[in-house]
Amino acid sequence: MTIAGSRASGHRVLRRDVDRVVEAWGPDRAVCIAEALRALVETFADVPDEVATRVLPIGAGASESPDALVGLLEEVIYVVDVFGMVPVRFHLGIADDGAVGGDMEVVPLQRVKLNGPVPVEVSHRDTSMHRRGGGWRCQAVVGV
Amino acid sequence: MDSDSTRAGGSGTRGKGGTGADVPAEHGTHASTARGTLAAGSGRRAAEGATGLAPVDLVQETPVRWRIEPTGPMRVPGIVFASQALLPDVVSDRSLVQVQHVATLPGIVEASYAMPDVHWGYGFPIGGVAATDVERGGVVSPGGVGFDISCGVRLLTSPLARDDLDGRLPALMDELDRRIPRGLGRGAVWHLGTEDELAAVLRDGSRYAVARGHGVERDLEHCEDSGAVPDADVAAVSARALQRGMAQVGSLGSGNHFLEVQVVDRVDDPATAAAMGLHQGMVCVMVHCGSRGLGHQICSDHVRTMLAAMPGHGIAVPDPQLACAPVHSAEGRAYLGAMAAAANYGRANRQLLTAATRQAFAAVLGTAALDLLYDVSHNLAKLEPHLVEGDARMLCVHRKGATRALPPGHPDLPDDLRTTGQPVLVPGSMGTASHVLAGVAGGGAFHSTCHGAGRAMSRHAAARRIRGGELRRQLADAGIAVRALSDRGLAEEAPFSYKDVDEVVATCERAGLARRVARLRPVGVVKG
Known part of the structure; x- marks a missing residue:
């Protein structure tokens, strides 16, 4: 298991046989989900500390259910699979209607060192998105 | 139950988890290879309560065929094909619980089957076969096909x-x-x-x-x-x-x-x-x-x-x-x-x-x-x-x-x-x-x-056990030429896994x- 961040916000990854469990926490839903997206990328790539070449929009519905989390994780998988781009930084916020969205800085796949198989799907089992203490926690399972 | 039958009963102790990590299993099964043995159930039963399913209890029908009687919402039995040699592998993850889950699907007929290579998957086990009666409310489930359709x-x-x-x-x-x-x-x-x-x-x-x-x-x-x-x-x-x-x-x-x-x-x-x-x-x-x-x-x-x-x-x-x-x-x-x-x-x-x-x-x-x-x-x-x-x-x-x-x-x-x-x-x-x-x-x-x-064995465990370069050399010594994009990917697929x-x-x-x-x-x- 790898853990990154602080008590206020962070994420961890549990590597299993056919999937990865990503867990994240943050003071609000946007930070929490952004941490989960970072965790997703770290399941397969060492994120380079370099300037991104492009910025792509990312967004999901207003629901506080895990659906928004699943949708955004699938967005990352899609960008990697179709465009060959790896998100290295996420900038998310919460709109007035409650929707989580923003943008992500991406770099070409060739500039990233892969450290494991790239996830190909997000499971609808064992996903969660809930308030805990003064903040939010979420969990998702991604297949590889 | 036939008095000569062998049972491998539910245990639910901390196990490898269905997906190969050291995480607590929802509830598991325990292999028993001695005839007539019933392993005691002792594990977490929260999920059983939620689903109404009893712990997995394998009843041997032939040397290579085992039965899980229907319990709770199961509409048909589970049938597992496994030899005594494969049984520990077959029951070492949550795949047999998934066999039970599949048996609850509307319209399922005959049995929820598990092949000898069954292992944990999303929803359905990998190595699972289930048929539903189309004219009697039978369902189709994408999870019963898998993400990699027509692999x-x-x-x-x-x-x-x-x-x-x-x-x-x-x-x-x-x-x-x-x-x-x-x-x-x-x-x-x-x-x-x-x-x-x-x-x-x-x-x-x-x-x-x-x-x-x-x-x-x-x-x-x-x-x-x-x-x-x-x-x-x-x-x-x-x-x-x-x-x-x-x-x-x-x-x-x-x-x-x-x-x-x-x-x-x-x-x-x-x-x-x-x-x-x-x-x-x-x-x-x-x-x-x-x-x-x-x-x-x-x-x-x-x-x-x-x-x-x-x-x-x-x-x-x-x-x-x-x-x-x-x-x-x-x-x-x-x-x-x-x-x-x-x-x-x-x-x-x-x-x-x-x-x-x-x-x-x-x-x-x-x-x-x-x-x-x-x-x-x-x-x-x-x-x-x-x-x-x-x-x-x-x-x-x-x-x-x-x-x-x-x-x-x-x-x-x-x-x-x-x-x-x-x-x-x-x-x-x-x-x-x-x-x-x-x-x-x-x-x-x-x-x-x-x-x-x-x-x-999990991909992670395989990659920890051998480096890709070493595996490549071993395979070469065995007369197998490998062209792999990544050493890690190669190690994850090591034969011993x-x-x-x-x-x-x-x-x-x-x-x-x-x-x-x-x-x-x-x-x-x-x-x-």
């Missing part, structure tokens, strides 16, 4: 013998390395020009590929469904799925997918092998891959749709990954149409890799005469007529990590394989062996059998699911 195997035979590769195998492997795209962002053999071309691939599968010059007519005769599943519905495929499919026709992908140069090293059934065109020492090529990102996206899309639709159909399932809808519902029809499109994509994918392989053989060995023995999926749902309690019924047969195995004489077989039964292609790990089986008369589980060795494929296929034979025809060992491996 499957094809085997090509060649006019070459092992000796013909002497001194030329490295050059052949280099050529295959160059011509077989795999891994992330590495492109594909076929650069589709337009969305109309992609739509044609989705409708006509291998037939379209062959029509465009990427194969010969005989390839289609030896492909399941003659190269294309009927009734593909391109309109049921999302724009995102289409985008993911646009640039991947003719690519292996990664993970356990591979292209191998193999040699027939043992013939188990000489007459059948001869009828299939196999003989000792023959060089063959096996291709294992699926429908790439398009299939995954279709599965994701339709699981989401069905999760939303289930309450309207009055359906509740014990695991959201078992999301389903009646075959005759709008959601059921849409999924089957999209699934057929993905299946056709998978077949076209394998057809394009076949064309690239023929080019490599021609360039290095001077022959492109690679004949397709057969191409069969092991992740698919099909509408098939079967007898259920003596009545002819139309069933939706889900095979996830399981292979259809039609018996001799079946009308869907090509003429030259009509007497042999359907070839079943069972890939093992890259350091061991693969097998060709044949369907048998009276084969159980709706004419289904195993699909591979099945993992026995898989079950004994010889035991898996022997168990299938003993269980009357198929019979062994020939064994093949790899001499060259191309992997992502």
Whole structure:
């Protein structure tokens, strides 16, 4: 298991046989989900500390259910699979209607060192998105 | 219960978890290999309370067949095919709980089956077979097919013998390395020009590929469904799925997918092998891959749709990954149409890799005469007529990590394989062996059998145990040339991380699911 961040916000990854469990926490839903997206990328790539070449929009519905989390994780998988781009930084916020969205800085796949198989799907089992203490926690399972 | 029966009972102690990590299992099973032993249940039962299912309790019916009696919402029993040697592997994860879950699906008939290579999957176990009665509210479930729709195997035979590769195998492997795209962002053999071309691939599968010059007519005769599943519905495929499919026709992908140069090293059934065109020492090529990102996206899309639709159909399932809808519902029809499109994509994918392989053989060995023995999926749902309690019924047969195995004489077989039964292609790990089986008369589980060795160790654990470079050297010492994109990916697929494929296929034979025809060992491996 790898853990990154602080008590206020962070994420961890549990590597299993056919999937990865990503867990994240943050003071609000946007930070929490952004941490989960970072965790997703770290399941397969060492994120380079370099300037991104492009910025792509990312967004999901207003629901506080895990659906928004699943949708955004699938967005990352899609960008990697179709465009060959790896998100290295996420900038998310919460709109007035409650929707989580923003943008992500991406770099070409060739500039990233892969450290494991790239996830190909997000499971609808064992996903969660809930308030805990003064903040939010979420969990998702991604297949590889 | 028969007093002579053996039981392997629920335990639920801290286990490896269904997915190979050191996490607490929801509730587990415990293997007992001593006859008459009942292992005491002692674990967490929260999930049992939620689902109404009793702990898994295996009752032995034959040396290779075990039964899980229906409890709670189970509509049919679970039937597990496993030898005593495989039983610890079979019960070491949560896959048998998943067998119970599948038995709750509306319209399921006969049993929820587990093949000898069963292991944990999303919703359905990998190595699971379940059929629902289409006219009696039977459902179709994307989880019963899997994310990699129509993942499957094809085997090509060649006019070459092992000796013909002497001194030329490295050059052949280099050529295959160059011509077989795999891994992330590495492109594909076929650069589709337009969305109309992609739509044609989705409708006509291998037939379209062959029509465009990427194969010969005989390839289609030896492909399941003659190269294309009927009734593909391109309109049921999302724009995102289409985008993911646009640039991947003719690519292996990664993970356990591979292209191998193999040699027939043992013939188990000489007459059948001869009828299939196999003989000792023959060089063959096996291709294992699926429908790439398009299939995954279709599965994701339709699981989401069905999760939303289930309450309207009055359906509740014990695991959201078992999301389903009646075959005759709008959601059921849409999924089957999209699934057929993905299946056709998978077949076209394998057809394009076949064309690239023929080019490599021609360039290095001077022959492109690679004949397709057969191409069969092991992740698919099909509408098939079967007898259920003596009545002819139309069933939706889900095979996830399981292979259809039609018996001799079946009308869907090509003429030259009509007497042999359907070839079943069972890939093992890259350091061991693969097998060709044949369907048998009276084969159980709706004419289904195993699909591979099945993992026995997590990818992570395998990668910790050996480095890719060391494994590459070991395989080279064993006469196996490897062309892998990444050392880590290679280590994750180390032979020791898989079950004994010889035991898996022997168990299938003993269980009357198929019979062994020939064994093949790899001499060259191309992997992502």
